[in-house]
Amino acid sequence: MRKHENRDNLEVRPVSITKLSLKQVDSAIEYRLGLTKVTILVNEVSTAGELTVDINQWLGIKASVNVDVITSSLKTALAEPLKEKGFALQVQITQVDGDVVAAVINASYVAIQNLLLQNDGQQLKPFSAVNVGFIDFELFVDLTGQEESDADSHLVIVQNESGAFLQLNFEKSNADLLGDKLTQLLGGAMEGLSELMGNSQKQTILIQNNHIENQKDVILIATKNEGKATEFKRLFNPLGFKITTLLDYPELPDVEETGKTFEENAKLKAETISNLTKLPVLADDSGLMVDALGGRPGIFSARYARDHDDAANNAKLLHELTDVPKEERTATFHTTLVFARPGSESLVADGEVAGLILGIPRGDNGFGYDPLFYVPELDKSMAELTETEKNKISHRGRATVNLMSEFNDWWEK
Ligand SMILES: O=c1[nH]c(=O)c2ncn([C@@H]3O[C@H](COP(=O)(O)OP(=O)(O)OP(=O)(O)O)[C@@H](O)[C@H]3O)c2[nH]1
Numbered sequence: 001m002r003k004h005e006n007r008d009n010l011e012v013r014p015v016s017i018t019k020l021s022l023k024q025v026d027s028a029i030e031y032r033l034g035l036t037k038v039t040i041l042v043n044e045v046s047t048a049g050e051l052t053v054d055i056n057q058w059l060g061i062k063a064s065v066n067v068d069v070i071t072s073s074l075k076t077a078l079a080e081p082l083k084e085k086g087f088a089l090q091v092q093i094t095q096v097d098g099d100v101v102a103a104v105i106n107a108s109y110v111a112i113q114n115l116l117l118q119n120d121g122q123q124l125k126p127f128s129a130v131n132v133g134f135i136d137f138e139l140f141v142d143l144t145g146q147e148e149s150d151a152d153s154h155l156v157i158v159q160n161e162s163g164a165f166l167q168l169n170f171e172k173s174n175a176d177l178l179g180d181k182l183t184q185l186l187g188g189a190m191e192g193l194s195e196l197m198g199n200s201q202k203q204t205i206l207i208q209n210n211h212i213e214n215q216k217d218v219i220l221i222a223t224k225n226e227g228k229a230t231e232f233k234r235l236f237n238p239l240g241f242k243i244t245t246l247l248d249y250p251e252l253p254d255v256e257e258t259g260k261t262f263e264e265n266a267k268l269k270a271e272t273i274s275n276l277t278k279l280p281v282l283a284d285d286s287g288l289m290v291d292a293l294g295g296r297p298g299i300f301s302a303r304y305a306r307d308h309d310d311a312a313n314n315a316k317l318l319h320e321l322t323d324v325p326k327e328e329r330t331a332t333f334h335t336t337l338v339f340a341r342p343g344s345e346s347l348v349a350d351g352e353v354a355g356l357i358l359g360i361p362r363g364d365n366g367f368g369y370d371p372l373f374y375v376p377e378l379d380k381s382m383a384e385l386t387e388t389e390k391n392k393i394s395h396r397g398r399a400t401v402n403l404m405s406e407f408n409d410w411w412e413k
């Protein structure tokens with residue numbers, strides 16, 4: 001199966017609805033596929049030059065009021081709660097190539113969800129459309145109009161988040177597209193559709209709405225680590241900041257930590273998420289550096305034995321240090337923090353704490369390697385400290401103090 005040649009990712013293609021005008025629309029055809037009612041997506045032209053994409057039924061909205069998405073009167077038209085009122089989108093397109101139809105549907109979903117968020121905060125059940133087809137017996141996902149004209153057969157598929165096919169848009173010439181070929185097309189489409197729903201659309205919605213744009217003193221921390229999130233909340237709340245993390249934004253993508261240093265990785269996390277959300281974003285990249293292991297696991301601490309598996313990572317650490325005597329089990333926890341915001345150079349700060357790796361784990365608090373990290377001046381493991389005690393001496397706590405000493409100047413710039 002191939003994706004469109006020039007695109008690595010499927011995308012919610014921006015459809016500039018105003019600029020397009022209709023060439024031709026096939027008349028409605030209705031199919032039955034098993035028990036699923038399959039209707040042509042594009043309804044008949046209502047007036048010359050107009051194509052109605054009727055998505056009311058997917059939205060579960062009662063009545064139908066025609067709303068022109070592109071006019072500025074839209075917001076006024078939507079003054080009443082949308083769910084009470086109902087509406088249809090009318091869009092004009094130059095052609096009915098499947099890629100345009102799919103793009104119109106995707107753009108419609110994004111547009112409507114954005115309007116709802118601005119109106120009454122209602123969340124729609126997501127749906128996406130994709131154009132799939134066979135060219136010389138090879139399955140292509142996200143066909144362009146040009147590819148579509150070379151295709152032996154193709155169709156536009158609309159699916160919702162729970163995987164139900166909402167509509168299939170068959171061309172008349174594809175009426176024989178049944179059996180294995182259809183199954184293959186549906187399989188290919190499902191992959192493309194889940195990518196669209198999972199990433200592109202939600203991101204677009206999030207970015208366009210910028211949920212917390214107007215909330216002052218909110219910091220988004222680009223972490224999915226619950227242990228870090230808890231520590232940051234305790235560190236920043238007393239300073240008057242409200243902390244949100246990526247755990248509050250499941251629609252944002254994972255940022256791959258491909259850097260070679262803590263700073264490179266922290267920058268990648270902070271700057272990627274700040275660019276996407278246009279928010280001030282703080283990221284932490286941290287890890288344990290064990291002297292007897294030449295500084296390992298270092299930047300690979302989260303994936304030392306197995307990815308984010310604390311038990312396996314701790315077991316590997318103990319195993320590697322089996323014959324290393326106490327005085328040689330010295331180690332350092334390191335954190336690099338990067339604060340990024342649109343249009344500024346990022347602020348960077350480090351923090352470290354020195355300790356020893358124990359032979360057996362102690363304590364239940366904290367996370368990661370805390371039960372094996374002994375802090376000599378407190379005569380306790382990190383996992384035996386309360387959160388407040390840990391924050392006072394930890395690499396993350398110290399990095400935060402260092403960051404805050406420069407924060408005001410940087411923030412005012
Ligand atoms: O015992 C610990 N006490 C700590 O205080 C601590 N801080 C970091 N670590 C370890 O180092 C990895 C960081 O990797 P990391 O910075 O990439 O974070 P992460 O992947 O867990 O979350 P994210 O912030 O990237 O989403 C973590 O997973 C842990 O294994 C710690 N272990």
Ligand SMILES: [Mg+2]
Nearest residue numbers: 225257285302
């Ligand atoms: Mg990580």
